[in-house]
Amino acid sequence: MKKIFLLLFLMNPILVISQNTKGGDDAKGIFKYENFQKPDECGSSCHVDFYAQWKQMMMSKCYTHEWDEIEYFKLAVPHAEKETKVAGVKAGCNGCHAPVSFMSGDVPPPKPSFNSRANESVSCDVCHTVTGFAGDIPYNFNFISNPGNIKYGNRKEANSPAHETSNNPLLSKAEFCGTCHNEKSPFGAWVKATHLEWKDGPYSKEGVQCQNCHMPRSPGVSSAMGEHHEDVAQHLFHGAHDPGKVRGTIELRIHPEMPDAAPGEQAKFTVVLFNQKTGHKFPTGSAEERMLWLHVTAVDSKGKEYHLVVDKKGFPGEEYTIAADVLAYQDMDVPLGLKDFKGIQRDGIPFGDRIFRMPYLDPQGRMTIQQWNTASFGPDYRIGPREAKTETFTWVLPDDVAIGPMTVKAVLNYQKLPSPVAEFLGVPKDEAEIIEVNNHQTFIEVVDD
Ligand code: HEC
Ligand code: HEC
Ligand code: HEC
Ligand code: HEC
Numbered sequence: 001m002k003k004i005f006l007l008l009f010l011m012n013p014i015l016v017i018s019q020n021t022k023g024g025d026d027a028k029g030i031f032k033y034e035n036f037q038k039p040d041e042c043g044s045s046c047h048v049d050f051y052a053q054w055k056q057m058m059m060s061k062c063y064t065h066e067w068d069e070i071e072y073f074k075l076a077v078p079h080a081e082k083e084t085k086v087a088g089v090k091a092g093c094n095g096c097h098a099p100v101s102f103m104s105g106d107v108p109p110p111k112p113s114f115n116s117r118a119n120e121s122v123s124c125d126v127c128h129t130v131t132g133f134a135g136d137i138p139y140n141f142n143f144i145s146n147p148g149n150i151k152y153g154n155r156k157e158a159n160s161p162a163h164e165t166s167n168n169p170l171l172s173k174a175e176f177c178g179t180c181h182n183e184k185s186p187f188g189a190w191v192k193a194t195h196l197e198w199k200d201g202p203y204s205k206e207g208v209q210c211q212n213c214h215m216p217r218s219p220g221v222s223s224a225m226g227e228h229h230e231d232v233a234q235h236l237f238h239g240a241h242d243p244g245k246v247r248g249t250i251e252l253r254i255h256p257e258m259p260d261a262a263p264g265e266q267a268k269f270t271v272v273l274f275n276q277k278t279g280h281k282f283p284t285g286s287a288e289e290r291m292l293w294l295h296v297t298a299v300d301s302k303g304k305e306y307h308l309v310v311d312k313k314g315f316p317g318e319e320y321t322i323a324a325d326v327l328a329y330q331d332m333d334v335p336l337g338l339k340d341f342k343g344i345q346r347d348g349i350p351f352g353d354r355i356f357r358m359p360y361l362d363p364q365g366r367m368t369i370q371q372w373n374t375a376s377f378g379p380d381y382r383i384g385p386r387e388a389k390t391e392t393f394t395w396v397l398p399d400d401v402a403i404g405p406m407t408v409k410a411v412l413n414y415q416k417l418p419s420p421v422a423e424f425l426g427v428p429k430d431e432a433e434i435i436e437v438n439n440h441q442t443f444i445e446v447v448d449d
Contacts, residue, residue: 023134023179024142028091029105035147036100039123046162046223047124053235059122063098064112067417067427072097074425075370077108079335086186089372094118095141096180099126103145122180128152130179132170138178138195154233160223174198177210181285183371191288191360191371197280201385213279214238240283240290240416243435249277250383253440254296254410260445263401266394267444269296269308271410273356274388281382283414288360288371291415292382292437293323293353296393300446301404308393308408309352317379320359320367323347328367329421335370348419348432354391356382369421401446409441 022030039060043051054060062068072093080090091107098118101109109118129147151160152168159165170176178195185191198204217231238245250273257268271294275282283290296308310322327343346367347355359378362368367378383389414435422432 019131020144020146021134023132023144024095024140025088025092026134027095027103027141027145028107029103031100031103031145031147033100033104033106033117036103036123036125036129037147038117039120039125042124046160046225048224049220050124050222050235054124057235057237058239058241059237061121062096063094063101063109063118063121067431068097069112070425070427072108073111075332075335076372077335078337079370079373082334086372088186092140093372096183097121099141099145102141125151127171127176130171130176131168133175133179137182138175139182139184139190141180143176143179155229158226161225172209172211174204174210181210185372185374187363187373187375189360189374189376191374192285194280194284197284197384201279203279203385208279210279240285246414246435246437248438249282250275250412250437252294252410252412252438254408254442256408256442256444258444260447261397262447262449263397263399263403264449266396269393269395269408269410269442271296271391271393271440272388273383273391273412275383275385279385281380281384283357283382286371286416287358287382288369288374289417289421290357291347291349291413291418292356293347293349293413294356294391295350295353295411295413296408297411298395298406298408300402300406302402304402306395306398306401307350307352308395310354311392311394315379317359318381320378321355321357321381323349323351323353323355325351329369330366331362331364331368331370331373332424344424345420346418348421349413349415356389358382369418397446403446403448406444406446407441408444409439411439412437 039054076089076093080087094102094107098109098121100120101107101118110116112119125147128151129145130143130152131146132144134142134144150164150166152166152171154172156167174195181192181194182196183192214237215233218234219230220232221228222232252271252273254269254271261267283292298306298308312318326346328346330341330343333341358380359367360371360374361376361378362373363375368374414437415432417427417431419432
């Protein structure tokens with residue numbers, strides 16, 4: 001009897017296929033494209049609404065989006081071909097940006113213009129076939145995928161005529177997102193740490209997950225013929241590419257030390273910035289390329305404008321956090337095959353403005369935009385969740401400043417990519433668009449001596 005069972009077991013192909021337990025680099029080429037459903041199949045008649053939301057999120061474009069295409073094909077692939085230390089990124093970038101291609105061994109995939117299945121980017125079936133992750137820390141696409149008729153989700157009782165469903169509590173947890181939102185470079189540097197930042201911050205302790213802020217719950221249905229629920233997880237995933245999400249992330253107030261000052265006298269202004277919106281640092285993720293800077297100006301009663309330079313605090317590496325006339329990103333010479341490349345302007349913003357950033361440094365200690373070529377970091381001067389930072393501006397009023405009320409305004413600006421980098425690499429302008437996060441203004445009276 002036992003023998004017959006064993007025989008049946010071995011003959012049944014469904015039973016013989018064991019669960020996949022591989023994630024990360026080990027999952028390269030273990031499946032075929034056919035194992036994964038196309039997102040338009042999920043979205044044509046059933047998940048119509050989520051499909052429309054998915055089409056608008058960055059994760060449906062992370063292979064096709066111009067800047068991703070440029071960085072991968074112009075920098076990462078040639079770099080991987082020239083430097084053995086970073087050779088792994090030729091395939092590895094796709095582990096997060098085109099996971100179905102990676103798991104099908106189609107790396108590098110055809111360029112976006114070929115309209116191959118790589119263009120599906122992070123599709124429904126990438127997320128909804130995840131059963132776990134390999135190891136203890138989620139990072140470097142170590143999610144474990146088990147494509148098939150079972151779709152994993154957040155509900156215990158879900159019935160679908162199209163497929164089986166199973167509840168996987170991991171999908172409702174930050175660790176799930178961490179599998180792609182934490183990244184370690186070939187040099188062992190945490191070049192993306194959104195989940196780790198969250199874990200160290202106040203929100204994780206309160207049980208607030210990534211999903212609470214990026215997939216808010218709202219009453220409705222999750223499928224055209226599905227049941228009504230009070231708390232359907234919306235697939236918004238709004239982030240840096242959504243100005244509305246970025247705006248107001250930081251609240252700021254500026255106040256003067258003294259209510260009045262005379263020409264030639266010193267005035268001092270304090271700006272307090274408070275991160276009231278993000279569950280991780282701001283900026284997070286692709287922090288090598290995000291710019292967040294504080295610009296303070298004074299306008300006298302005759303309308304003349306003056307630019308105020310931030311006071312130095314004196315911490316190590318502070319020079320990276322104050323916009324200056326310096327060059328950076330010299331390590332692009334290898335992938336671009338440039339000789340005697342001196343680099344390009346580092347910041348592209350007014351000199352003397354405070355930048356809230358963490359500089360990524362290449363193996364030679366120069367600032368880099370190539371996160372895979374990062375060996376160490378400068379000071380982490382980003383604004384943590386619920387953290388407040390204070391900046392001061394000490395300024396000697398010019399002798400010819402107009403007498404009367406003077407307005408002093410602080411503006412916090414944000415940019416996804418420094419303009420000099422965007423111009424140099426030919427990235428579409430909107431990638432370097434400046435978004436005002438917030439502003440506040442105060443007054444002093446300029447008086448005669
Ligand atoms: C980046 C990963 C990701 C992608 C891409 C994605 N989903 Fe989801 N989806 C999730 C997560 C995570 C949840 C559960 C959220 C929670 O529990 O807070 C979810 C929940 C759902 C649910 C159940 C919602 C509810 O509250 O009942 C459905 C149905 C669903 N997704 C379908 C889709 C479809 C269809 C697509 C493609 C058009 C898609 N998803 C794309 C991650 C994703
Ligand atoms: C399979 C990998 C993968 C998983 C899993 C994943 N992401 Fe992403 N996510 C990406 C990639 C790649 C991008 C970059 C898109 C781009 O090219 O700008 C991204 C971008 C984003 C953005 C940025 C949107 C913007 O406007 O710039 C948000 C927000 C986001 N993901 C949230 C989440 C959350 C929340 C989860 C978990 C529920 C999650 N992601 C799970 C790969 C993933
Ligand atoms: C308390 C709400 C909150 C929580 C929790 C939260 N986020 Fe965010 N997230 C935001 C806000 C607000 C922004 C927009 C500002 C910005 O770009 O950082 C954002 C931005 C992002 C971006 C875009 C960053 C960029 O520069 O492209 C990503 C990616 C992201 N979040 C992923 C995550 C992941 C992954 C988690 C969980 C580990 C998470 N978020 C938890 C509020 C939150
Ligand atoms: C571990 C997963 C992972 C790997 C590996 C990875 N990325 Fe990403 N990538 C992401 C996520 C997640 C984001 C979005 C981060 C954010 O917005 O905070 C992102 C963002 C980007 C962006 C920025 C898009 C923008 O919105 O400004 C580019 C360009 C990019 N990646 C290219 C690459 C290249 C090239 C490689 C290989 C060298 C690579 N990525 C490897 C997960 C990954």
